[in-house]
Amino acid sequence: MNVLFLGAPGSGKGTQSKKIETEFNIPQISTGDLLRAETASGSKMGEDLKKIMSSGKFVSDELVLKLVSKKITSDDCSNGFILDGFPRNLSQASSLDVLLNDLNVAIEYVFLIDVPTDLIIKRCVGRITCDTCGKIENEYFSDFREGDSCGEGVYVKRADDNEETVTNRLRVYSEQTEPIIEFYEKKGILHRIVGGEDGPERLTEEIVTIIKN
Numbered sequence: 001m002n003v004l005f006l007g008a009p010g011s012g013k014g015t016q017s018k019k020i021e022t023e024f025n026i027p028q029i030s031t032g033d034l035l036r037a038e039t040a041s042g043s044k045m046g047e048d049l050k051k052i053m054s055s056g057k058f059v060s061d062e063l064v065l066k067l068v069s070k071k072i073t074s075d076d077c078s079n080g081f082i083l084d085g086f087p088r089n090l091s092q093a094s095s096l097d098v099l100l101n102d103l104n105v106a107i108e109y110v111f112l113i114d115v116p117t118d119l120i121i122k123r124c125v126g127r128i129t130c131d132t133c134g135k136i137e138n139e140y141f142s143d144f145r146e147g148d149s150c151g152e153g154v155y156v157k158r159a160d161d162n163e164e165t166v167t168n169r170l171r172v173y174s175e176q177t178e179p180i181i182e183f184y185e186k187k188g189i190l191h192r193i194v195g196g197e198d199g200p201e202r203l204t205e206e207i208v209t210i211i212k213n
């Protein structure tokens with residue numbers, strides 16, 4: 001089973017991907033996580049990536065396609081995969097179609113997580129992630145704070161989760177990523193999941209029900 005999550009930064013794509021990963025035992029491929037791992041390597045490419053990502057701009061289509069293609073063709077993904085954060089523009093969506101065609105597989109479900117913009121900003125600016133297990137919490141909506149222990153590791157803030165960069169990322173999302181919604185709507189595989197102030201559990205339930213039915 002191959003699944004794709006679409007949605008603005010902070011809409012909860014990462015949280016839902018992780019839940020679906022556990023529920024159906026297929027791996028999440030997050031291009032943001034793959035790129036952040038590259039920035040932590042200290043390489044020259046990592047340094048260049050850090051600059052692009054901290055401004056909220058996109059890194060090159062060529063690089064993300066290379067990262068995704070390597071993952072999708074690995075043994076881990078032989079039973080399927082969950083794409084989170086890719087594709088992010090129409091050119092990436094077309095390249096993904098070509099790649100999947102060559103592999104003779106297809107995306108079965110695209111979930112668009114739709115959340116109001118004011119909530120998105122709070123979600124991003126308050127977001128903290130465990131540096132070891134990747135668990136996500138929020139300083140606005142929980143008692144956890146940056147530097148607290150999750151049990152496995154320590155909660156850290158992403159460099160691009162400040163208000164200025166988030167506003168930039170939202171603008172880039174509406175200009176470049178939103179057109180993909182129609183691309184998948186036309187294929188008849190898009191499911192709109194409306195999120196709000198309530199927690200992620202209801203959304204997971206809705207997504208799991210759609211997949212199981």
Ligand code: AMP
Nearest residue numbers: 031032053056057058059064085086088
């Ligand atoms: P994310 O963790 O998905 O919010 O991604 C963080 C940052 O990584 C983005 O703001 C981009 O700079 C970069 N990035 C992640 N995925 C892509 C992609 N598919 N295409 C281009 N840049 C990406």
